[in-house]
Amino acid sequence: MANKGTRPANPFFTGIIIPDRYFCDREQETKTIIDLIENGNNVVLKAQRRIGKSSLVHHIFNQKRVQEDYNTLYIDLFGTKNYNDFHIAFQNKLINAPFARTAKIKRNFEQILKDINVSLGSYDPATGQVSLPSIGTTPAQMPRIPLEELFGFLETTKKKNLIVFDEFQQIEYYPERMAAILRSHIQQMNNTKFIFSGSSKHMLNMMFMNHNKPFYKSSSNIDLDILDYNKYESFVSGCFEEYGKSIAPEAIRFVYDLFLGETAPMQETMNHVFGKAGRKASAGIPEIKESVAAILESKDESFRTLLNGIEKEKTRNTLYCIAAQGIASNLTSSRIMKDYALDNASSVQNALISLQDDNNPIVRKLTKGTYIIDDRMFELWIAREGNYLDIKFETASDRHQRQRALERPSFQPTAPKS
Ligand SMILES: Nc1ncnc2c1ncn2[C@@H]1O[C@H](COP(=O)(O)OP(=O)(O)OP(=O)(O)O)[C@@H](O)[C@H]1O
Numbered sequence: 001m002a003n004k005g006t007r008p009a010n011p012f013f014t015g016i017i018i019p020d021r022y023f024c025d026r027e028q029e030t031k032t033i034i035d036l037i038e039n040g041n042n043v044v045l046k047a048q049r050r051i052g053k054s055s056l057v058h059h060i061f062n063q064k065r066v067q068e069d070y071n072t073l074y075i076d077l078f079g080t081k082n083y084n085d086f087h088i089a090f091q092n093k094l095i096n097a098p099f100a101r102t103a104k105i106k107r108n109f110e111q112i113l114k115d116i117n118v119s120l121g122s123y124d125p126a127t128g129q130v131s132l133p134s135i136g137t138t139p140a141q142m143p144r145i146p147l148e149e150l151f152g153f154l155e156t157t158k159k160k161n162l163i164v165f166d167e168f169q170q171i172e173y174y175p176e177r178m179a180a181i182l183r184s185h186i187q188q189m190n191n192t193k194f195i196f197s198g199s200s201k202h203m204l205n206m207m208f209m210n211h212n213k214p215f216y217k218s219s220s221n222i223d224l225d226i227l228d229y230n231k232y233e234s235f236v237s238g239c240f241e242e243y244g245k246s247i248a249p250e251a252i253r254f255v256y257d258l259f260l261g262e263t264a265p266m267q268e269t270m271n272h273v274f275g276k277a278g279r280k281a282s283a284g285i286p287e288i289k290e291s292v293a294a295i296l297e298s299k300d301e302s303f304r305t306l307l308n309g310i311e312k313e314k315t316r317n318t319l320y321c322i323a324a325q326g327i328a329s330n331l332t333s334s335r336i337m338k339d340y341a342l343d344n345a346s347s348v349q350n351a352l353i354s355l356q357d358d359n360n361p362i363v364r365k366l367t368k369g370t371y372i373i374d375d376r377m378f379e380l381w382i383a384r385e386g387n388y389l390d391i392k393f394e395t396a397s398d399r400h401q402r403q404r405a406l407e408r409p410s411f412q413p414t415a416p417k418s
């Protein structure tokens with residue numbers, strides 16, 4: 001346990017780098033992933049948004065086994081649009097990584113830069129520090145060390161390397177055949193292992209499970225589920241207790257159900273509730289509701305902007321209908337179309353397509369014919385605007401159970417008849 005002097009003001013972290021002490025569970029996943037890497041496998045790590053993929057890979061980087069044996073590098077591909085962006089993101093991270101500043105590597109880079117005859121204005125041979133413009137600034141003039149050299153260099157490091165490409169599905173949207181390009185480099189590497197993580201399950205499944213694709217069967221698959229309830233409950237109450245505060249178990253359950261077990265909004269709410277609770281104070285469901293209302297208020301402008309970005313009224317009506325229903329089905333039935341002014345079946349279909357746009361998915365298909373709003377905070381904000389937030393609060397537990405049953409149906413194969 002951290003001593004008082006080093007204790008953070010709030011034990012509920014909302015960034016992606018979390019000290020081990022305040023990182024909830026994920027013990028099994030951490031061990032499994034490190035074992036896979038140590039046994040020479042690459043890993044594809046999938047989970048829906050806001051579950052905790054990025055923090056988990058940083059947590060893995062933080063583990064003793066990894067720190068001792070691997071150089072680590074985290075490259076976020078979110079927002080990259082083409083080969084150039086990828087190249088810049090990768091090169092920038094690699095040449096500024098602490099492990100790339102050793103004398104040998106420095107010489108390597110100096111040689112490469114000399115060979116390709118470019119001058120990096122901000123390259124300092126004494127420290128090995130290179131600062132390059134960030135993505136989107138001046139990509140055309142960006143001096144590039146060929147990808148081949150960057151990957152090749154990783155094969156020469158003394159320690160092994162563990163590289164994470166986060167939001168890896170992004171490469172499928174590049175105009176270039178990036179997966180094929182990367183595969184040609186990656187498949188030859190012995191000294192470096194990769195974690196490909198991302199939130200678009202269907203894209204990652206397509207990339208890694210389709211036999212026509214370059215990455216077919218190249219990596220072991222890990223699907224990250226929501227945090228286990230019991231683990232989360234004892235984590236939260238432990239954090240409150242450590243600071244002399246307390247929280248009622250039913251309040252933790254309420255948060256867990258309200259946010260369907262999604263880590264980011266649960267932690268955001270706990271951070272707020274904790275911050276508001278005075279010394280020795282105890283938080284219950286009313287305090288949670290107050291904090292959720294305050295968080296929704298703080299997001300008012302960004303959600304309003306998101307909504308304003310949906311131009312067609314019919315699309316907005318479809319969104320309102322999904323928000324009101326929670327788990328929406330039979331959207332094209334005449335009763336629902338009438339109740340929510342949805343016009344006709346084909347305009348509902350079009351609305352669903354635009355709301356599920358890969359680059360900005362507002363709606364997520366849960367199962368065939370059922371849809372939910374991807375960001376539960378946004379759903380709650382719409383409910384607040386429609387004056388039915390209380391109904392969302394009251395039905396949280398039922399909603400969570402229904403959603404879980406649809407997402408993870410239990411299969412009961414029939415036993416042979418004797
Ligand atoms: N095991 C954990 N313990 C405590 N907090 C966590 C844990 N995992 C994630 N979080 C918190 O949840 C939030 C979301 O985590 P993270 O950004 O890692 O999720 P993600 O799946 O990468 O999300 P996105 O899809 O938005 O990229 C962060 O604020 C992080 O602090």
Ligand SMILES: [Mg+2]
Nearest residue numbers: 053054055166
């Ligand atoms: Mg992430």
